[in-house]
Amino acid sequence: MARKREQSFRLSRQKIEIVSKFYLSALDITAQQALFGDGEKVANEIRRRIYAELGVTASVGVSWNKIFAKLGSDLKKPDATTVISRENYKEVAWELPAEDLLYVGRSTKRKLFNFGIRTIGDLARFDPSLLKNSLGKNGQTLWYFANGLDDAPVAKASMRGPSIIKSVGNSTTAPRDLESEEDVRLTLYVLCESVASRMRDYGVLASTVQVTFRDKDLLSYQRQMGLASPTCVSGMLFDAAIKLYRDNHLHGKPLRSIGVRATGLSQNWHVQLSYTDEGKQMQKREELEKTIDALRNRFGHQSVKRAVMLSDDSLTGLDPKSDHTIHPVSYFA
Amino acid sequence: MGIEKKYVPVDVSFSIDGEMSPLCIHWEDGRVYQIDKILDKRQAASLKAGGQGMRYTVRIQGQVKYLWYEEPQWFVEAINSN
Numbered sequence: 001m002a003r004k005r006e007q008s009f010r011l012s013r014q015k016i017e018i019v020s021k022f023y024l025s026a027l028d029i030t031a032q033q034a035l036f037g038d039g040e041k042v043a044n045e046i047r048r049r050i051y052a053e054l055g056v057t058a059s060v061g062v063s064w065n066k067i068f069a070k071l072g073s074d075l076k077k078p079d080a081t082t083v084i085s086r087e088n089y090k091e092v093a094w095e096l097p098a099e100d101l102l103y104v105g106r107s108t109k110r111k112l113f114n115f116g117i118r119t120i121g122d123l124a125r126f127d128p129s130l131l132k133n134s135l136g137k138n139g140q141t142l143w144y145f146a147n148g149l150d151d152a153p154v155a156k157a158s159m160r161g162p163s164i165i166k167s168v169g170n171s172t173t174a175p176r177d178l179e180s181e182e183d184v185r186l187t188l189y190v191l192c193e194s195v196a197s198r199m200r201d202y203g204v205l206a207s208t209v210q211v212t213f214r215d216k217d218l219l220s221y222q223r224q225m226g227l228a229s230p231t232c233v234s235g236m237l238f239d240a241a242i243k244l245y246r247d248n249h250l251h252g253k254p255l256r257s258i259g260v261r262a263t264g265l266s267q268n269w270h271v272q273l274s275y276t277d278e279g280k281q282m283q284k285r286e287e288l289e290k291t292i293d294a295l296r297n298r299f300g301h302q303s304v305k306r307a308v309m310l311s312d313d314s315l316t317g318l319d320p321k322s323d324h325t326i327h328p329v330s331y332f333a
Numbered sequence: 334m335g336i337e338k339k340y341v342p343v344d345v346s347f348s349i350d351g352e353m354s355p356l357c358i359h360w361e362d363g364r365v366y367q368i369d370k371i372l373d374k375r376q377a378a379s380l381k382a383g384g385q386g387m388r389y390t391v392r393i394q395g396q397v398k399y400l401w402y403e404e405p406q407w408f409v410e411a412i413n414s415n
Contacts, residue, residue, distance in 0.1 A: 054378050055378025
């Protein structure tokens with residue numbers, strides 16, 4: 001549904017920021033106003049299309065900053081457009097209770113209440129330095145929000161996601177303690193395949209592999225190493241991960257959980273091509289793994305797997321990629 | 334009498350580009366309704382029956398009807414006689 005809703009937004013290829021995957025998106029339509037009319041008109045058109053195409057209603061807030069736009073979208077529900085303009089914000093927004101403002105929760109509400117701040121207007125008229133002293137940096141941020149001074153731009157949907165991702169990782173707590181190197185190998189394969197596949201989805205390459213081991217006494221540690229060249233091939237990640245295991249897990253205590261993380265990410269469109277045999281080999285392996293991704297997309301995760309995975313179903317039956325949930329990024333991210 | 338969402342078997346032709354054109358609808362009593370013309374095709378919701386997908390506006394025996402492709406099935410808004 002969220003994907004389809006975004007398609008509805010693409011009527012004029014605006015900048016879109018997916019604030020929350022399921023129900024909230026922000027659009028910057030500054031550049032489209034000459035073409036489609038003012039914010040209210042565009043908002044009404046978007047609502048009409050969402051209703052016609054998806055059969056659900058939407059409430060839209062229109063303003064010059066994201067905070068007031070969100071505030072407006074909460075005002076009239078479930079099927080309306082609310083405009084908070086520079087002319088009317090003192091009447092519309094300032095009358096509202098402070099907790100309607102983004103990032104004023106139960107606890108902040110109580111603190112503001114202690115200052116006698118009940119509405120957004122009270123907050124806006126309050127002394128910002130006093131807010132900063134008692135609530136820290138967030139107090140000042142709230143004051144900016146309340147005065148409509150938030151100037152955070154709407155990020156492009158495509159820019160959110162890959163470019164701000166700093167690492168791609170998966171971890172698992174094994175169904176039973178991993179006693180032997182064979183057990184560890186199997187688990188690492190599963191994790192590396194998932195990490196590599198997700199990296200390909202994001203279009204990134206990793207230059208560092210980091211592993212986390214936690215043994216049966218719940219003692220955990222991390223080790224990392226660099227790769228010869230940036231890669232999104234699971235085999236390369238695995239080679240590094242198993243080397244880290246062999247070099248570091250010397251006491252051989254059974255492991256309860258393992259994590260693999262790829263960091264030092266770069267975009268995959270600036271790749272140094274190689275004439276060496278290893279380079280060619282790696283390109284071949286990448287093609288092979290992309291084919292496996294495609295097969296799995298079509299026929300399910302378990303449709304194709306390494307033969308070694310058959311040796312212990314309990315360890316390799318998991319599909320970290322599909323089970324992995326990425327939560328929406330915070331406003332401050 | 335009400336409107337119900339009815340999934341129906343549909344014969345479809347695919348163009349070289351993969352574009353689908355429904356050709357006829359098989360009704361449960363065995364009748365086959367030929368689609369004379371596809372008048373429109375757009376993403377739309379069925380507000381009467383509930384559901385959404387690619388909506389084909391088609392002409393069948395002189396009447397204009399809607400046919401939805403709700404991946405991977407096809408449905409129509411049918412009159413429920415109960």
